[in-house]
Amino acid sequence: MATKLVEERSPNGALKDRPTAELLKRLSDQIRDLAQQEIRLARTELTEKGKRAGRGAGLLGGAAVTALYGVGVLLAAIVLALALVMPGWAAALIVAAVLLAAAAIMSMMGRAQTRKAVPPKPERAVESMKKDVQVVREKAHHH
Known part of the structure; x- marks a missing residue:
């Protein structure tokens, strides 16, 4: 071949x-x-x-x-x-309180960010598409 x-x-x-x-x-x-x-x-x-x-x-x-x-x-x-300057239980309590306060602050911030993301739809894109449809309709009526 x-x-x-x-x-x-x-x-x-x-x-x-x-x-x-x-x-x-x-x-x-x-x-x-x-x-x-x-x-x-x-x-x-x-x-x-x-x-x-x-x-x-x-x-x-x-x-x-x-x-x-x-x-x-x-x-x-x-x-x-x-614990060098206070009782050990007080030192542990202070560290735990600081950690829990930091966790609470991060939790609130995370919750606020999550609320901004829900519902998960592309709002700007939807708005832009609505404007595009409106422009096309207006041009179609003028011709």
Whole structure:
């Protein structure tokens, strides 16, 4: 078959004397094959990136847990430092009160931010689309 293809080619490398339908079928087959190869390549690339993202997420999770332990030790050090100038129970109570106050403030701020996001609809985009429809209607009535 390879020899036949060589015989069918003109000196400049183009196929000659082949019906257009056959050439179009060959082109279609080649485009299909190329698309399938591109899809396989994309699938392979996404699989590799997914594995890398999974490893990264695992490392980030490990870092978060380690940081949490570090914060716990730091808080214990603060309690121990305060215990040098007051009873230990009072030092622990003060540190706990500060932490709970910070948590309450963050909770209120988070709740306010969440309320601004609900309902989750693109209000500006909807408004913009309404204006676009209005402009199109106005132009349609004028013509």
